Amino acid sequence: NTKIAIQEEKISQLTIKLKELEKFTPLAPVEVKPLVGRVLGVWPEPLALDTANERKAIANTGLEYGALEQENATGMGIIEQLGQREYKIMEIGAKGGAAGIKLHDGIAPPEWWTRLAKQHNIDLFVVLANESSKPGVENVAHALDNAGAKAVVSVDSAISDSDAIRFATMLYRRLSRGIPLSKAVEYARLVITDAGADTIKLRERL
Secondary structure (H helix, E strand, O other): OHHHHHHHHHHHHHHHHHHHHHOOOOOOOOOOOOOOEEEEEEEOOOOOOOOHHHHHHHHOOOEEEEEEEHHHOOHHHHHHHHHHOOOOEEEEOOOEEOOEEEEOOEEEOHHHHHHHHHHOOOOEEEEOOOOOOOOOOOOHHHHHHHOOOOEEEEEOOOOOHHHHHHHHHHHHHHHHOOOOHHHHHHHHHOOOOOHHHHHEEEEEOO
16 A cells, blocks of 8 residues: 555656646757758869769759859850759859959959849859959959858869869758758868868858
8 A cells, every 4th residue: 555655646746747847838849941952053164073973962962953064154154044943052163363253255254243143042152263252352252242142152262173073062961951051161171182171261141
């Protein structure tokens, strides 16, 4: 009888605790929103490596990746492609400098990118062009930022084609898993093969 009484007392105490817990509204789980959508890659120069595996890796993140390469990577080509479909990200892998970015049909200066950003609702510009954010001069990254772009990843000095592709692939993998952009950029910097990781900069409107 004593054991039964003790067990009943424990059950009674547990019941009281459960009722007290029910008074509190449970915390809602933090919603992680992975990035979904399309990526438009612009690669005017012939690449010294096969990008098939990199594209497959990007596709596996849940992002749809399409590219304008070589003779298709022109100012008109970009405008036509953006007019046909909606893209969340534009990725630019090209030679760059203070004068702008070298597309297949010539240099696209910062003011051209300003007009482009104002006319299209792109969430993220990944500008893997050398000197696209070179300090001390008006550059493409500044132009995109001043045009109201939500976020711009750019390069202060130089980056190789292979590092650019590895960086972009890791960046999209992280974003597709719901990692915030700033953290995703930090992760992606880790795949750069040398100290050049510090050349990659992020401008983001919070």
